[in-house]
Amino acid sequence: MADGPPMDRPEVLLAMGPGVADRLLTPEHRHRLAALVRTDPDLVAHDLTDPPPAVATALSTADALLTCWGAPVLSAEALAAAPRLRAVVHAAGSVRHHITDACWERGLTVSSAAAANALPVAEYALAAILFAAKRVPAVARRYAALRAPHDWGAELAGAGAYRRTVGVVGASRVGRRVIALLRPFDLRVLLYDPYIDDAGAAALGAVRMDLDQLCRASDTVTLHAPALPETEGMIDARRLALLRDGATLVNTARGVLVDGPALLAELVSGRLSAVLDVTEPEVPPADSPLYTLPNVLLTPHLAGSLGGELHRLAECALDELERFATGRPFAEAVDREALGRLA
Incomplete structure (x- = not known):
């Protein structure tokens, strides 16, 4: 690894997809990284199954990995080549794609920037909720088609956010952020989450309901649950039918x-x-009506950290590396037991 801080500083290897490090780390971030640990910020591991010699050498002495999107899977074989590895700091949300059972069995500590990544998703959801109340997506398309004076006040007599009901599905990091962002508005907020009780929901600023009740009562339903076997298809035909006429479904989850x-x-x-910021499949077929329906706003999975927002993830990860380098516990540690019900 490159020359840098004193030899008692931990060694860190970057491990993420091609091009990700260049988008994640500014020159200032790289300067801070070099001050915290010993690393070569230009050496990035993309694959640990048959790594090039420089990566193999760095892996053999690494105390921690700094990972992000596209990180290679940390299999038992990869860990065997990293005898000193003690921690993984993930500068993104979910660690499911690269943290394996072998990591936990090895006793690695894992940190994630999921809390930092939750903020732009929640901001997108807030904007979607407020736009839905004003019927913005449909009105924008209709306005473009009409291109003439029109009595919008009469047409939108039932629109507006005042005293509308928003149903939040999932008290995840994002779900909780959404509830917090909704506090300044004159909205009633409902919450469904099987792991929260009435008092917990009230403390967040919401009224707990079961999912059927929430669907019946909400003008807008926003999804923030993880993709798990038990949540797949949770908003099915029956529950969609429970939604009142004119309701809006917001999906920034999966x-x-x-x-x-x-x-x-x-x-x-x-x-x-x-x-819809997410669909299944991730990109709908080219002939899907979702692209052209006037009552649909479809975006290409952009609610999460994007552009300059990646730098928030970098700063979160560098804060965690500083804690690691100074012998302090992670502030954003991933709990293995909780991971089974997280996105």
């Missing part, structure tokens, strides 16, 4: 939470609207 054909049928009928 496409598999929703029965796609059932939702499409409701959207084509015009009974419901949707703001």
Whole structure:
């Protein structure tokens, strides 16, 4: 590894997808990284199954890995080549894609920037909720088609956010952020999460309900649950039918939470609207009506950290590396037991 801080500083190897480090780390971040640990910020591991010699050498002496999107899987074989490895600091959200059972059995400590990544997703959801109340997606398309004076006040007599009801599905990091962002508005907030009780929901600023009740009572339902076997298709045809006419479904979580054909049928009928940042499949077929329906706002999975927002993730990860380098526990440690119910 490159010359840097004194030899008692931990050694860190970057491990992430091609090009990710260049988007994640500014020159200032690289300067701070070099001051905290011994590393070569230009050496990035993309694959640990047959690493090039420089990566293999760095891996053999690494105390920690700094990972991000596209990180190589840390299999038992990869860990065997990293005898000194004690920690993984992930500068993104979920660690499911690269942290294996072998990591936990080895006793590695793992940190994630999931809390930092939750903020832009929650901001997107807030914007979607407020736009849905004003019927912005449909009105924007209709305005472009009309291109003439129109009595919008009459057409939108039932629109607006005042005293509307928002149903939040999932008290995840993002779900909790959304509830917090909704506090300044004159909205009633409902919450469904099987791991929270009435008092816990009230402390967040919401009213706990079961999922069927929430669907019946909400003008907008926003999804923030993890993709797990038990959540797949949780918003099915029956629950979509419970939504009141004119309701909007916002999905910034995972496409598999929703029965796609059932939702499409409701959207084509015009009974419901949707703001979809995620779908299943991730990119809908080229002939999907989702691209052209006036009551659908479809975006390409951009709610999470993007552009300059990646630098928030870098700063979170560097804060964690500083804690590691000074012998302090991680502030954003990943709990193996909780990982089974997290995104």
